[in-house]
Amino acid sequence: MPANLPPNYYELEREFKREKNPQEKLRLARELLALMPKHKGTEKLQADLKAKIARLRRQTEGKERRHGARTAETFDHIDREGAAQVIFIGPPNSGKSSLLDSLTNASPLIGDYPYTTREPLTGMMDFETIQIQLIDTPPISEEVLESFVLNLIRQADLAVLVVDVSTPGLDNRLKVVRDRLEEKRIRLVPKVLEELKEPIFIYKKTIIAAHKFLDENGDVGLAWLREQYPDFTIAPTSILDDEVMAAFRATIFRALEIIRIYTKPVGKEPDFTDPIILPMGGTVEDAGLTLHKDFVRRLQYAKVWGKGKFEGQRVKNNFVLSDGDIVEFHI
Ligand SMILES: Nc1nc2c(ncn2[C@@H]2O[C@H](COP(=O)(O)OP(=O)(O)O)[C@@H](O)[C@H]2O)c(=O)[nH]1
Numbered sequence: 001m002p003a004n005l006p007p008n009y010y011e012l013e014r015e016f017k018r019e020k021n022p023q024e025k026l027r028l029a030r031e032l033l034a035l036m037p038k039h040k041g042t043e044k045l046q047a048d049l050k051a052k053i054a055r056l057r058r059q060t061e062g063k064e065r066r067h068g069a070r071t072a073e074t075f076d077h078i079d080r081e082g083a084a085q086v087i088f089i090g091p092p093n094s095g096k097s098s099l100l101d102s103l104t105n106a107s108p109l110i111g112d113y114p115y116t117t118r119e120p121l122t123g124m125m126d127f128e129t130i131q132i133q134l135i136d137t138p139p140i141s142e143e144v145l146e147s148f149v150l151n152l153i154r155q156a157d158l159a160v161l162v163v164d165v166s167t168p169g170l171d172n173r174l175k176v177v178r179d180r181l182e183e184k185r186i187r188l189v190p191k192v193l194e195e196l197k198e199p200i201f202i203y204k205k206t207i208i209a210a211h212k213f214l215d216e217n218g219d220v221g222l223a224w225l226r227e228q229y230p231d232f233t234i235a236p237t238s239i240l241d242d243e244v245m246a247a248f249r250a251t252i253f254r255a256l257e258i259i260r261i262y263t264k265p266v267g268k269e270p271d272f273t274d275p276i277i278l279p280m281g282g283t284v285e286d287a288g289l290t291l292h293k294d295f296v297r298r299l300q301y302a303k304v305w306g307k308g309k310f311e312g313q314r315v316k317n318n319f320v321l322s323d324g325d326i327v328e329f330h331i
């Protein structure tokens with residue numbers, strides 16, 4: 001099975017090989033692992049990398065303890081929890097921390113001064129039957145751009161660019177964020193791209209939160225944003241309105257392009273608590289693979305219940321599932 005590594009993997013791998021500093025090498029190795037598609041064809045590569053990471057960690061750990069300090073390296077990777085990882089980025093004071101606070105049980109620092117958030121902070125957002133991990137980050141401006149923020153963006157499944165549409169200068173604030181990321185070879189794009197034109201870039205699917213749109217002049221900013229960024233999904237947000245926030249949760253889920261598949265033991269009720277998460281277009285076989293490697297080989301057929309479509313229809317392994325489908329595996 002071919003490994004099918006993304007083109008930027010090789011670029012990063014060269015950087016990794018050249019690097020001498022173990023701390024930095026460890027960071028790059030983690031980044032490589034995050035970039036690597038997780039499937040059968042990369043199993044050996046994954047194992048190799050994990051071994052390298054373990055070795056580098058042992059090498060660097062002693063040093064960290066002696067100094068007793070947490071290095072920036074600590075923030076370069078956040079283990080994904082829940083169904084997906086979504087990173088909130090944007091200019092200072094746009095409302096990133098307030099949104100995270102409102103959507104999750106995390107308590108980020110919220111302040112009227114621009115650089116309140118210095119470290120990434122995560123929280124879990126409930127969405128119906130699943131949880132989605134959100135990351136709050138320090139601002140991106142002319143003056144500051146923490147390098148760990150770049151790494152976290154690279155690894156996230158989706159970016160939410162939070163902008164305050166009620167304050168003048170929106171055009172420039174957006175431009176600064178996008179330019180600074182471009183300098184670092186990250187391009188925020190409205191859709192996941194099938195083909196990478198400039199492989200040295202990372203293209204990160206992004207939606208824009210038009211925050212504080214209910215404030216004075218917010219409507220003007222929102223209209224301007226929709227006109228200027230017609231390809232992007234734009235979610236009007238305000239922490240002052242519960243309905244708006246509920247709609248925002250759904251927008252985040254839709255943007256992730258994932259589906260939830262519930263399993264059902266033969267002759268029993270479905271389990272609606274812990275769905276299998278698949279990318280859109282996922283099949284019965286993909287669902288089976290997440291449970292057990294051997295499973296699919298032994299699978300004879302599956303039955304699927306879908307919203308108003310099928311009532312226990314017998315399907316083949318390559319049957320494409322939809323969000324909310326219930327699957328009963330027969331082996
Ligand atoms: N009017 C209004 N103010 C908000 C809203 N969300 C956040 N704020 C305020 O905007 C300021 C910056 O918020 P914060 O979340 O710290 O922004 P961050 O720097 O992007 O994390 C704070 O004073 C918040 O109280 C909102 O929806 N409406």
Ligand SMILES: [Mg+2]
Pocket residue numbers: 096097098108109110116117136137138
């Ligand atoms: Mg903040």
